[in-house]
Amino acid sequence: xxxxxxxxxxxxxxxxxxxxxxxxxxxxxxxxxxxxxxxxxxxxxxxxxxxxxxxxxxxxxxxxxxxxxxxxxxxxxxxxxxxxxxxxxxxxxxxxxxxxxxxxxxxxxxxxxxxxxxxxxxxxxxxxxxxxxxxxxxxxxxxxxxxxxxxxxxxxxxxxxxxxxxxxxxxxxxxxxxxxxxxxxxxxxxxxxxxxxxxxxxxxxxxxxxxxxxxxxxxxxxxxxxxxxxxxxxxxxxxxxxxxxxxxxxxxxxxxxxxxxxxxxxxxxxxxxxxxxxxxxxxxxxxxxxxxxxxxxxxxxxxxxxxxxxxxxxxxxxxxxxxxxxxxxxxxxxxxxxxxxxxxxxxxxxxxxxxxxxxxxxxxxxxxxxxxxxxxxxxxxxxxxxxxxxxxxxxxxxxxxxxxxxxxxxxxxxxxxxxxxxxxxxxxxxxxxxxxxxxxxxxxxxxxxxxxxxxxxxxxxxxxxxxxxxxxxxxxxxxxxxxxxxxxxxxxxxxxxxxxxxxxxxxxxxxxxxxxxxxxxxxxxxxxxxxxxxxxxxxxxxxxxxxxxxxxxxxxxxxxxxxxx
Amino acid sequence: xxxxxxxxxxxxxxxxxxxxxxxxxxxxxxxxxxxxxxxxxxxxxxxxxxxxxxxxxxxxxxxxxxxxxxxxxxxxxxxxxxxxxxxxxxxxxxxxxx
Numbered sequence: 001x002x003x004x005x006x007x008x009x010x011x012x013x014x015x016x017x018x019x020x021x022x023x024x025x026x027x028x029x030x031x032x033x034x035x036x037x038x039x040x041x042x043x044x045x046x047x048x049x050x051x052x053x054x055x056x057x058x059x060x061x062x063x064x065x066x067x068x069x070x071x072x073x074x075x076x077x078x079x080x081x082x083x084x085x086x087x088x089x090x091x092x093x094x095x096x097x098x099x100x101x102x103x104x105x106x107x108x109x110x111x112x113x114x115x116x117x118x119x120x121x122x123x124x125x126x127x128x129x130x131x132x133x134x135x136x137x138x139x140x141x142x143x144x145x146x147x148x149x150x151x152x153x154x155x156x157x158x159x160x161x162x163x164x165x166x167x168x169x170x171x172x173x174x175x176x177x178x179x180x181x182x183x184x185x186x187x188x189x190x191x192x193x194x195x196x197x198x199x200x201x202x203x204x205x206x207x208x209x210x211x212x213x214x215x216x217x218x219x220x221x222x223x224x225x226x227x228x229x230x231x232x233x234x235x236x237x238x239x240x241x242x243x244x245x246x247x248x249x250x251x252x253x254x255x256x257x258x259x260x261x262x263x264x265x266x267x268x269x270x271x272x273x274x275x276x277x278x279x280x281x282x283x284x285x286x287x288x289x290x291x292x293x294x295x296x297x298x299x300x301x302x303x304x305x306x307x308x309x310x311x312x313x314x315x316x317x318x319x320x321x322x323x324x325x326x327x328x329x330x331x332x333x334x335x336x337x338x339x340x341x342x343x344x345x346x347x348x349x350x351x352x353x354x355x356x357x358x359x360x361x362x363x364x365x366x367x368x369x370x371x372x373x374x375x376x377x378x379x380x381x382x383x384x385x386x387x388x389x390x391x392x393x394x395x396x397x398x399x400x401x402x403x404x405x406x407x408x409x410x411x412x413x414x415x416x417x418x419x420x421x422x423x424x425x426x427x428x429x430x431x432x433x434x435x436x437x438x439x440x441x442x443x444x445x446x447x448x449x450x451x452x453x454x455x456x457x458x459x460x461x462x463x464x465x466x467x468x469x470x471x472x473x474x475x476x477x478x479x480x481x482x483x484x485x486x487x488x489x490x491x492x493x494x495x496x497x498x499x500x501x502x503x504x505x506x507x508x509x510x511x512x513x514x515x516x517x518x519x520x521x522x523x524x525x526x527x528x529x530x531x532x533x534x535x536x537x538x539x540x541x542x543x544x545x546x547x548x549x550x551x552x553x554x555x556x557x558x559x560x561x562x563x564x565x
Numbered sequence: 566x567x568x569x570x571x572x573x574x575x576x577x578x579x580x581x582x583x584x585x586x587x588x589x590x591x592x593x594x595x596x597x598x599x600x601x602x603x604x605x606x607x608x609x610x611x612x613x614x615x616x617x618x619x620x621x622x623x624x625x626x627x628x629x630x631x632x633x634x635x636x637x638x639x640x641x642x643x644x645x646x647x648x649x650x651x652x653x654x655x656x657x658x659x660x661x662x663x
Contacts, residue, residue, distance in 0.1 A: 201633055255598040257630035522587050524619040527654075530626050534659055552655065559653035560619045 006150060009187035013137060013149040020138030023130050027343070027355070031414035034356040035378045039066060042360035042391060054084070054097045054397065066376060070362075075371060075389060075398045078116055084395075085117055092166040097395030100124075105164060106173040106337035117164075118337040120173060124393040125180070127358050131333075131343045132177055136304075140330060143347030144301050148219035151299060154212040155189035156223040156232065158204060159197050173337050174224045190215045192269055194262050200536060202258040206243075207266070209236050213280055214247050214273055218297040223305040225543065226329070227314040231526070233293070233322045240284045248277030290324040304330040308350050309419045310440060310546060334405060334419045339392045341405070342417050351408060351416045360391040366404050366423065380407045380415050387423055404435070425547045427461050429468050430511045432503045434496070436546050442496035443472070450491055453477040456525040458557055460548035462516075469513035470496075473548075473557050475520040489517050519562040528556065567613075568596050575605040576636065582613030585621030594624045597631075606636030611643040617650055629660055639663055 003014050030037045046069070050060040058073045074080075087093040089105060100121035108116040120128075141149070159175025169176065178196065181188055185196065195207040209232050212218060221229050236243065242253050250272035252263055283295045293300055307315040307329050319325055328348035334341040339359050342352035354361065354377060363386035364374045374389060388401040402423045409416040421435040428434070439459050447454055455475040462471045472492065493514050497504030506512040525544055532542055548554050566589035569580040585593060597607075607628065611617075617625075625640070632638035641663040643651060651657050 201630065203630065253598070255594075255627075255631055257627070257633070259634055521619040523623055527619045527623050527626070530623055531655060531659070534626060534630065535655075555653045556655060559650050560622075563616075 001146065007187070009152075009184060010150040012184045012187070016134050016137040017141050017149075019130075020134035020136070020141075023134045024138040027131075027135060028345075028412075030356045031353060031412040034354065034414040035376065037356035038360055038377060041357050042066065042069065045360065045391060045393065049097075049099050049395075052095050052097055052099055052395075054395070055099075058397075070374070070398075073398050075400060076396070077400055081396065081399075085119065088119065089117055089164045089166050089168070089170075097397075098393075100393065100395075102166075102168055102394070104173070104176050105168055105170045106176070107171050108337045116337075117170060118173075119394045120176070120337070121394045124339055125176075127355075127393065128173070128177055128340055129180060131340055131355060131358070133180075135343060136330065139344060139347055140302065143328070143330075148299070148301050151217045151219040152190045152215060153188060153220035153222050153304075154208070154215075154218055154229075154232075155191055155196070156208055156221075156228045156305075158195065160200075161197065172224075173335075190218060192266060194258075194266055199259055199262055200534075202262050203256050205232070205235055206239075206252075206256045208232060209239075210243050210246060210252075213243055213296065214270075214276060216276065216279075216297065217299055219299045219301045221300065221303050221305075225314070226303060226305045226307040226311050226318065227544070229303060229305065230314050230318045230321075231529075233318065234526075237288050237322075240280070244277050244280050244284065247273050247280065288322065290320060290322065293323045293327070300327060302328055302330050302347070304332070306332045306335075308352075309421075310436060310543070312350075313440070313444065334403070334417060336401065336403065338390060338396060338399065338401065339394065341388060341390075345411060351411075351418070353411045354415050354417055356414065359393060362389040362391075362398065363387070364389055364400070377415055378413075382407050382409060382415075385420055425549065427459065427470060427547060429461050429463065430506045432500060432506045432512065434470070434500045434503050438496065438499035438503070439472075439546065442492060442499045443474070445495040445498070446488070446492040449495070450483060450488065451480045452483070452488065455522075456544050458545055458548050458553075460554055465513060467510060467513040470515040472515060472517045473520050473561075474517065475522065475524050479519075485517060485519075489515060492517065518558075518565045520557060521560050521562055524557065524560045527560070531556075566592060568593060573608065576608055577602045577606070578608045578610055580610045580613065582615075584616040584618075585614060585624070586616060586618040587620040590618070590620040590624045593621070594627070597624075597628055602632075602635075604635045606638065607632050608639045608641060610641055611647055612641075614644065614647055617647050622650075622654065622656065625656070625660070637661065 003011055006014060046060040046063050049055040063069050063072060081097060084096040088096060088102065098121055100123045102119045103122050103125055104120040105117040106120050108118055157174050157178045159171060159179050161169045161171040161175065164170050190211045191208050192211060194202060195204045198204045223229050246253055250270050252266060308331060315329060330347055331344045331350050331352060333343045333352040340355060342354050344352050361377050362374050363380055366385045366387055385404050385406045387404055390399050390401055391397050404420040404423050405417040406420050407415045408418045420437050426433055426435045443454055443457055446452065453476065455477050457472060457474040459470055459472050462469050496515060507514060529542055545553055566581060566583035566585060571578045629638045639661045643662065651662060
């Protein structure tokens with residue numbers, strides 16, 4: 001291929017591809033002896049940070065083995081770093097927990113409370129870029145060929161950023177990664193910059209959908225969570241007449257919210273596109289359905305976004321309703337503000353591999369309370385679920401992530417991990433420890449069994465009832481004729497007993513009552529999302545709340561029950 | 566649901582009566598989109614509104630966003646049952662309710 005004849009975007013992608021091939025080959029080599037590389041990484045982190053306040057406190061300079069590290073350095077949680085981070089962000093202090101340069105503070109989703117500020121150093125960004133850009137591109141090219149590298153992607157990742165007193169940026173880590181594409185960004189995505197770094201008053205849903213529709217040559221649809229692509233398609237299905245009208249006339253409907261200066265700027269970027277509008281109108285008048293995405297974007301080749309765990313069902317629904325089964329997914333691996341844990345190693349494979357040079361890992365079995373049971377990656381058992389305890393490149397040492405991951409297999413000698421649930425987000429009234437995975441599995445099985453399509457769901461522990469019980473709140477896409485609530489509850493309860501036998505045991509013993517179901521009004525989850533965004537939440541970070549942990553969340557959903565519930 | 570427009574001190578006042586639910590929310594959305602609402606603000610009078618659902622709240626929220634730069638948006642005279650929903654869903658923290 002003559003790279004010089006490619007567009008700037010094609011050339012940039014080819015450069016990433018070349019770097020990615022090298023990085024991918026090195027990664028595959030590491031998977032043969034991951035402990036060697038993981039131990040080397042730990043020793044390097046300790047050496048580099050021995051003169052920080054934290055490093056001096058725990059004697060990093062005198063640690064030469066994993067055993068010594070485990071003996072000298074305590075297990076930590078976020079609160080152990082909160083004081084340091086306050087000084088770093090508010091007073092610009094350095095050398096406290098890391099000697100590396102902190103480039104960014106990641107805004108955690110804050111599902112459980114106020115968003116945290118998680119430091120991200122230049123070293124951590126290097127790793128993120130290597131795996132999320134270079135290696136990912138190598139995998140995409142190996143899987144899809146090179147036909148797509150000059151076309152823009154639908155990109156629903158938004159990157160609202162603020163600057164902290166210390167000068168570092170603050171926002172979602174996914175946004176920071178997108179912004180690192182710098183001057184190449186306009187070539188990469190259909191959405192305008194006003195949607196990438198949005199003013200809170202701007203209706204970005206409209207901008208993403210409208211600019212995506214206008215571009216026929218899209219080859220990739222990228223997002224943080226795959227649910228966002230499903231939501232965009234639902235929006236297009238509902239509002240296509242307005243969107244197509246605007247594309248035809250080069251206008252922005254008056255009802256679409258955005259500040260005047262943003263509207264002015266966008267109007268400067270658009271022009272009437274009567275031919276594309278006519279084409280789209282024909283497609284939509286023909287009807288939606290599983291071929292519609294391919295009819296809108298004939299070259300669409302891949303979805304890219306978090307599509308495992310709780311998001312697998314959104315991918316299924318996206319394919320069922322709009323995309324068909326021919327568009328593969330590029331999975332994202334397990335990632336968090338604290339760093340990147342796993343990476344995919346081939347296209348359309350939802351199994352992702354632990355990255356030996358991203359952070360040092362320890363694993364605490366979730367069914368154990370004894371720190372003596374903590375193991376390194378060479379002692380993991382396939383099929384067992386562990387909490388990750390990480391030592392990262394950004395100043396966290398033996399840090400409990402509160403994420404539970406299951407070992408689902410091995411690639412060479414490196415574990416394949418699957419995200420299971422947030423440990424703090426399980427229901428546990430009598431020791432039954434019901435995870436989100438079990439709650440979802442039961443619901444899916446019930447849906448298959450009695451033909452109920454669930455749009456989304458939330459569950460909370462009803463501690464006021466006697467005996468206490470679980471309450472499933474769910475929004476349905478229609479209720480099958482003749483199906484009673486009692487029957488639904490009976491089936492769902494049986495499915496949950498199967499998904500979590502301890503729950504079944506507690507119900508048998510009368511310690512828990514049979515679960516109950518309450519139906520939510522149509523559009524309740526869309527409303528939740530709209531409201532959170534209007535309160536300032538980053539759309540890229542918003543996840544449907546499947547386990548309700550706060551009274552505010554509970555009040556919200558209980559106010560929106562179907563009548564008669 | 567019935568929708569009636571009047572004007573008060575240059576602001577458009579939209580009176581809603583009946584139920585604002587999945588079936589009727591698109592009517593309100595279309596009514597507001599259809600125009601006639603100036604840049605001096607909008608008041609949604611809910612004194613005769615008996616019920617509001619998630620779909621109705623989404624239209625209200627979208628209207629609120631639309632009016633931020635067009636003279637503001639006020640909800641007023643909500644009955645107790647509707648007010649309870651606005652409070653419980655956190656709308657009372659976001660909207661100007663009188």
